[in-house]
Structure formats: structure tokens, C-alpha cells
Amino acid sequence: MSGSTSRLQAISAVTSYKPISEPLNFNETSTQALFGSNVFSVAAMKARLPKEVFKSLKKTIDLGEKLDPNVADIVAAAMRDWAIEKGATHYAHVFYPLTGSTAEKHDSFLATDSEGAALAEFSGKALIQGEPDASSFPNGGIRATFEARGYTAWDVTSPAYILENPNGTTLCIPTAFVSWTGEALDKKTPLLRSMQALNVQAQRILRVFGHSNISRVVPYAGPEQEYFLIDRNFFFARPDLLHSGRSLFGAKPPRGQEFEDQYFGAIPERVLAFMLECERELYKLGVPVKTRHNEVAPAQYEIAPIYESANVATDHQQLVMSTMKRIAQKYGMACLLHEKPFAGVNGSGKHLNYSIGNSTQGNFLDPGDTPHENTQFLVFCAAIIRAVHKHGALLRASVATAANDHRLGANEAPPAIISIFLGEQLADVFEQIRKGGAKSSKKKGTLTIGVDTLPPLPKDAGDRNRTSPFAFTGNRFEFRAVGSGQSIAGPLVILNTIVTESLDYVATELESATKGDPKKLNGAVQKLIQEIMEKHGAVIFNGDGYSEAWHKEAAKRGLPNLKTTVDAIPAMGTKEVTDLFSKYKVLSKREVESRNDIYIEQYCKTLNVESNLVVKMAKTIILPAAVRYQDQLAAAYVKMKDLGYEFSTETLDNLTNLVKDLEDRVAALEEKKAHHGAKSLLDEAKHYCYEVLPAMQAVRESADKLEGVVADDLWSLPTYQEMLFIK
Ligand code: ADP
Numbered sequence: 001m002s003g004s005t006s007r008l009q010a011i012s013a014v015t016s017y018k019p020i021s022e023p024l025n026f027n028e029t030s031t032q033a034l035f036g037s038n039v040f041s042v043a044a045m046k047a048r049l050p051k052e053v054f055k056s057l058k059k060t061i062d063l064g065e066k067l068d069p070n071v072a073d074i075v076a077a078a079m080r081d082w083a084i085e086k087g088a089t090h091y092a093h094v095f096y097p098l099t100g101s102t103a104e105k106h107d108s109f110l111a112t113d114s115e116g117a118a119l120a121e122f123s124g125k126a127l128i129q130g131e132p133d134a135s136s137f138p139n140g141g142i143r144a145t146f147e148a149r150g151y152t153a154w155d156v157t158s159p160a161y162i163l164e165n166p167n168g169t170t171l172c173i174p175t176a177f178v179s180w181t182g183e184a185l186d187k188k189t190p191l192l193r194s195m196q197a198l199n200v201q202a203q204r205i206l207r208v209f210g211h212s213n214i215s216r217v218v219p220y221a222g223p224e225q226e227y228f229l230i231d232r233n234f235f236f237a238r239p240d241l242l243h244s245g246r247s248l249f250g251a252k253p254p255r256g257q258e259f260e261d262q263y264f265g266a267i268p269e270r271v272l273a274f275m276l277e278c279e280r281e282l283y284k285l286g287v288p289v290k291t292r293h294n295e296v297a298p299a300q301y302e303i304a305p306i307y308e309s310a311n312v313a314t315d316h317q318q319l320v321m322s323t324m325k326r327i328a329q330k331y332g333m334a335c336l337l338h339e340k341p342f343a344g345v346n347g348s349g350k351h352l353n354y355s356i357g358n359s360t361q362g363n364f365l366d367p368g369d370t371p372h373e374n375t376q377f378l379v380f381c382a383a384i385i386r387a388v389h390k391h392g393a394l395l396r397a398s399v400a401t402a403a404n405d406h407r408l409g410a411n412e413a414p415p416a417i418i419s420i421f422l423g424e425q426l427a428d429v430f431e432q433i434r435k436g437g438a439k440s441s442k443k444k445g446t447l448t449i450g451v452d453t454l455p456p457l458p459k460d461a462g463d464r465n466r467t468s469p470f471a472f473t474g475n476r477f478e479f480r481a482v483g484s485g486q487s488i489a490g491p492l493v494i495l496n497t498i499v500t501e502s503l504d505y506v507a508t509e510l511e512s513a514t515k516g517d518p519k520k521l522n523g524a525v526q527k528l529i530q531e532i533m534e535k536h537g538a539v540i541f542n543g544d545g546y547s548e549a550w551h552k553e554a555a556k557r558g559l560p561n562l563k564t565t566v567d568a569i570p571a572m573g574t575k576e577v578t579d580l581f582s583k584y585k586v587l588s589k590r591e592v593e594s595r596n597d598i599y600i601e602q603y604c605k606t607l608n609v610e611s612n613l614v615v616k617m618a619k620t621i622i623l624p625a626a627v628r629y630q631d632q633l634a635a636a637y638v639k640m641k642d643l644g645y646e647f648s649t650e651t652l653d654n655l656t657n658l659v660k661d662l663e664d665r666v667a668a669l670e671e672k673k674a675h676h677g678a679k680s681l682l683d684e685a686k687h688y689c690y691e692v693l694p695a696m697q698a699v700r701e702s703a704d705k706l707e708g709v710v711a712d713d714l715w716s717l718p719t720y721q722e723m724l725f726i727k
């Protein structure tokens with residue numbers, strides 16, 4: 001049987017694909033009716049809880065006040081009744097371990113009384129606290145394996161929801177996950193701590209600006225998610241995609257993304273059907289999904305919600321990822337969230353839009369039409385500039401994974417150098433301040449299109465810049481280096497913490513300069529921002545982040561260029577950084593260290609799996625195909641010679657050389673893999689980065705050349721062309 005059977009079967013499955021479910025009908029149930037229908041929302045709480053209990057919960061949610069444990073029994077009973085009306089049989093504490101994924105432990109509402117009759121039970125204690133066995137989650141040495149206790153604690157600020165399955169539903173309760181000693185084992189706990197710290201420092205600044213009615217300050221996050229969709233039949237025929245999330249082999253297709261016809265192009269029918277169902281499911285869960293479009297690479301797309309408070313946005317983002325994976329299957333596709341599933345075409349990121357504000361003063365990063373007069377905005381913006389300059393390495397470390405290394409620094413994603421794009425208008429205002437005082441703001445213009453029937457369009461005061469890792473985009477910053485598959489919690493924790501430290505600094509300076517006298521404020525702000533610009537202005541860069549010149553210039557400015565994960569992660573473990581996290585009670589020294597260990601370990605594990613796959617696939621899939629073709633060519637050569645024909649051996653010679661290369665390179669990779677001399681985890685990671693990874697790449701080069709030579713019917717791996725273009 002020819003080796004290409006699996007490919008042919010995959011293609012025939014793709015072409016004969018039929019939808020498996022009834023079409024959705026948005027006429028019957030409108031988006032408005034669907035939205036939040038599976039959420040135990042503030043409205044649902046208000047309708048179902050006694051007034052006093054509701055008030056108490058609302059205080060915790062809105063003002064961040066301590067949760068009153070006495071309300072738990074009442075809330076639990078209301079939540080249980082609501083969930084059972086929605087068909088729930090079980091409840092689950094959902095938590096976010098350091099793997100970056102979502103974990104859940106389900107328990108049924110079932111209890112039995114003394115006569116053996118069944119009851120539906122859900123106590124306040126069961127709502128507030130869970131106790132999953134924690135020993136199988138990464139903890140970076142915080143606990144020994146025999147100390148298995150871990151606790152989940154109800155996060156009342158993120159609403160509970162119902163997860164549907166065709167055979168029943170489950171009440172899901174977002175929780176924080178901590179060890180027996182109270183140390184964070186998850187991504188939510190430090191996020192909540194960092195939000196608490198940010199609130200304290202931001203309030204000080206608002207008070208300096210004379211505000212008295214100040215509600216809780218929160219960071220907002222709007223994560224744009226990029227992803228690939230390919231047919232599941234191809235996915236299962238590629239062990240590399242299945243087990244490592246990316247293709248470790250695959251020659252560049254004759255056609256890639258050079259026509260630039262994919263971005264914002266018409267969405268294929270099956271993909272659009274998938275998107276509609278995903279969105280419908282997410283509406284039910286109260287996730288405000290808003291935008292969908294084709295992305296730059298073939299088979300690449302994007303989904304973006306409306307921004308929300310960072311904690312809720314983070315939980316919702318996890319739901320977006322899991323929902324996409326689940327619904328893709330229903331439509332016969334696999335959703336790839338890896339940062340670089342296909343070499344040679346764009347990878348996927350998760351642009352993290354970030355701002356700070358509250359319900360009383362609004363968005364602190366809204367410059368208005370005359371930013372040079374908007375001193376409060378300038379102060380918050382300057383604080384962020386200072387934070388990003390001081391802690392660029394830390395921000396870089398927050399997005400450091402083996403997968404994201406393939407993306408950062410390639411000319412499709414922001415470089416690994418962290419700089420800030422401010423845009424023409426703001427860069428000008430800050431430059432004026434640096435030189436002594438800002439007198440004007442460049443005006444927004446009107447766009448002339450030259451067609452009378454088209455309306456005049458207002459034009460922004462500056463253009464956008466796609467090459468910047470940290471760009472100001474009108475009323476927020478956009479952190480573009482975040483990876484598509486990672487939880488946004490990590491980057492948010494770091495952003496919140498470094499901004500908190502800057503706000504603390506700014507508040508202290510302004511408080512001592514004004515001593516409560518509002519007349520001194522403008523002068524103090526001018527002096528403060530001037531100083532910040534002198535010390536930290538080097539982080540501002542409005543040019544082309546992809547250019548060679550910028551790499552040189554950035555080095556001159558002393559901006560770190562941490563190219564890989566092994567360069568970046570150590571930046572998270574310096575004394576300055578552990579002190580910073582301790583000072584604002586976001587992470588203890590032990591928590592920081594354990595996290596670093598986990599991230600380095602994850603890097604090693606990823607590369608170990610990938611290199612195992614490279615060896616296995618090269619030996620059992622690629623080499624056999626090449627040898628079969630060698631055999632066919634050799635047989636043809638002998639026959640032709642027997643018949644007295646001249647027959648060129650060029651193809652056979654070339655093939656034989658490539659086979660030899662492949663064998664040599666696989667042997668070299670195996671040798672690198674067998675190395676066990678590393679003294680520390682970081683050493684081990686460096687070995688993977690500098691020795692194993694290039695050896696894997698060398699094997700791939702030979703294999704990809706073979707793909708261009710071996711008869712197509714003998715090649716069993718689906719090709720890039722097929723995976724990216726057959727939809
Ligand atoms: P882009 O043009 O950058 O691709 P999108 O519309 O795809 O823009 O996504 C922009 C994201 O930024 C959305 O999630 C949006 O809700 C979010 N966003 C808008 N304003 C803010 C803000 N003030 N703070 C945080 N996120 C915001």
C-alpha cells in the first residue's frame with residue numbers, strides 16, 4: 001500500500017465533510033437573550049438573594065472589601081437552585097494551575113440522608129473551599145509530593161457559570177488555588193493580589209489630583225486571540241501537531257502568504273459556521289466577544305472580546321480557548337493555539353490591550369483631544385513609560401516560552417526588545433515636556449478621499465505601528481508580544497506589579513512636592529515628567545521595530561534584547577525583582593523562585609518532547625519514504641541499463657546524498673539528546689536551546705529537502721499546502 005493513503009483519506013474526508021448539527025437560529029433566540037444566560041450574574045444574584053446578602057457580596061465585588069463568610073450558606077443555596085433549574089447535576093471548582101491551562105474537579109450535588117434517600121446538597125463550605133489533591137500540579141518545589149494538600153478558594157469577583165454538555169450541565173465556580181501553607185500554586189492568586197496593590201497606589205494619585213469620590217481602581221484587559229484552524233484529518237495524520245502543537249517538518253509550500261489575500265478576506269463557510277457557534281456558546285457564558293476576522297497567514301483567524309476587568313477577562317480568555325478547541329472538533333477541525341504551528345508563515349499572538357480606570361474617574365489612559373493639558377493622563381502614561389523602561393526584561397520574561405521563541409524576533413511579531421510606541425501626537429507632547437513644557441497637541445485632521453459621495457473621515461493624530469511590542473493605541477496600551485497559547489494572567493501580573501511600583505513612586509513624588517496644595521500640582525507634574533523622560537525616555541521608539549538599525553540603536557540605548565526563553569527567564573529571578581514582588585505582596589521570594597523553576601522545566605520538557613518526535617518521525621516516517629523511492633529509482637536504473645538505455649542517475653545520487661545527510665543529522669541529534677551533564681535546570685535548558693534545537697532544525701532541513709524530491713505518492717505526511725489551503 002502506498003504511504004500516502006492517510007493523506008488521501010484525509011483529503012477525501014475534508015472534501016466530503018457535512019455539518020453534523022442543525023443550523024443555529026439567531027431569530028429564535030437573539031444574542032441579547034442568550035448573553036449571560038448561563039451566568040450566575042449580578043442580576044441573577046440580585047433576584048435570588050436576600051437584600052442584605054446581596055449588598056454584602058456586591059461590596060466585595062465592586063469595592064474589593066473582605067468577603068463575609070457568613071453569607072456563604074445562603075449564596076450556595078441560591079446558586080444550587082439556579083444551577084439545578086439549568087439542569088446541573090454537579091458543581092466544579094475551576095482553577096488555573098501553573099501549566100497555563102484550566103483545571104476542574106467535579107462533585108455531584110448528591111447526598112443521602114439516614115434513610116438512604118437522595119438529596120441535593122451544596123453547602124456554603126463547599127462553595128467557599130475545595131480541596132483537590134494538588135500533588136500532580138507543578139509547584140516548583142513549594143511542596144514535596146507527599147504533602148498533597150491544596151485548597152481552592154471561591155473568587156466571588158469572577159461569576160459562576162454553567163458549562164453545558166449534551167448529557168448534562170455543571171455549575172462552575174472560579175477559584176484561587178493555594179497550598180496548605182497559603183502559597184499560590186496558580187495564576188489567579190497573584191493576579192488578584194496585584195490588582196489589590198494597583199488599586200492602593202492609583203488611589204493615592206487620584207487624591208493628589210483632588211478627587212474625593214473614588215471607586216476601586218482596576219486594570220482592564222482586552223485580549224485579541226489569533227489561532228489556526230485545520231481539518232482534523234490532517235491534524236491526526238501529523239504526530240508533530242498532535243503531540244507538540246507545531247509542525248516539526250514540512251517544506252515551504254509553493255504558495256504561502258505572499259499574495260496578502262487572506263487578511264480580512266471572506267471567511268470560508270465552515271470556518272464562519274464554527275465562529276458563529278463559538279460566539280453563541282461564549283455569549284451564553286457572558287463572554288462579550290465582538291470581533292472576528294481572517295488573519296495574515298492562510299488558515300489563520302482572530303477573535304476579540306470587549307475588554308473587561310483583568311481578572312474576569314483572564315477567566316473569560318481561558319473559556320475562549322477551551323470553547324474554540326471544543327467547537328472546532330464539532331466542525332471537523334482542529335484549533336491550533338500554538339505560537340508557531342507552521343514555519344514560514346506568520347505565527348499567532350495574543351495582543352493584550354491594557355488600561356487602568358474606575359467607575360468614578362473613567363479610563364485614566366484617555367488622553368482627550370488636548371493631551372498636553374490633561375495632566376492626570378500624562379502622569380499615568382509617564383508612570384507606565386517608567387515601568388516599562390525599568391522592567392522591560394521582566395515584561396519580556398512574562399511572555400517567554402519555547403513556543404513564543406519561534407515568533408518573537410521573526411519579522412512578523414514584535415522583536416524581543418521591549419520598547420514603547422507612543423504615536424506622533426503623544427511622543428511630541430512628551431518631548432515638549434522634556435524640553436521644558438508642553439504648549440500644544442498635534443491636531444486630529446480630516447481625511448480627504450477624493451470621492452464626493454464618500455463622507456469626510458476624522459483622522460487620528462498619528463498612524464499605527466505594527467512592529468512595536470508595546471504600543472499606545474488611543475486610550476490603552478497594547479502588549480503585542482504575548483503568545484497565542486499562554487494564559488494572559490502572567491503578563492497581567494507583571495504589568496500590574498511594575499505599574500504599581502511606578503504609581504507608588506509618582507504618588508510619593510507628587511505628595512511631597514505639593515504637600516496638599518493644589519496650586520503646586522502643575523509645576524510638580526512638569527518636573528516629575530521631565531525627570532521621567534530624561535531617565536526613561538530611551539524606551540520610546542516610534543520607528544520600524546523589525547529593522548536591523550533598531551537592534552543596533554536599542555543596544556546603544558541599553559535596552560535588553562533577550563532573544564530566547566533561557567535568556568529571559570533569569571530576569572525574573574533577580575534580587576530587584578523578588579524585592580519588588582515581595583514589597584507589593586504579589587509573590588513571595590519562594591513563589592517567584594518556584595515559578596521560575598516551573599517555567600524553565602516546562603521549556604526543557606517541551607524541547608524534550610519535540611526532539612523525541614523529530615527523531616521518531618525522521619526514522620519511522622521520512623526515512624522509509626525516502627528509501628522506498630531510492631529502491632524504485634535504483635530498480636528503474638537497472639532495468640533501463642539492461643535495455644541498453646542511457647539513464648541519468650542524478651536524481652538517485654541526489655536522493656542518496658540527502659538520505660545520508662538525514663541519517664547523519666538524526667544521529668547527531670540523538671547524541672545531543674543523550675547529554676546528561678547539566679548542573680542546574682537552567683544549564684539543562686541552555687543545552688536544549690543551543691545544542692538540541694539547532695540539531696532538530698538540521699534534521700528538518702534535510703527532511704524538507706527530501707519532501708521536494710521523493711515521489712509524492714510515497715510521502716505520508718500531509719503537506720503545508722494541504723493543511724493550510726484545503727478547507
Ligand atoms: P485591533 O485594531 O488592535 O486589532 P481589535 O478591535 O481587534 O483592535 O481589538 C482591540 C481590543 O482592545 C478589544 O478587545 C477591545 O475591547 C480592547 N480595548 C478597547 N479599549 C480598551 C481599553 N480602554 N482598555 C483595555 N482594552 C481595550
Ligand code: MG
Binds near residue numbers: 224304
Ligand atoms: Mg484585531
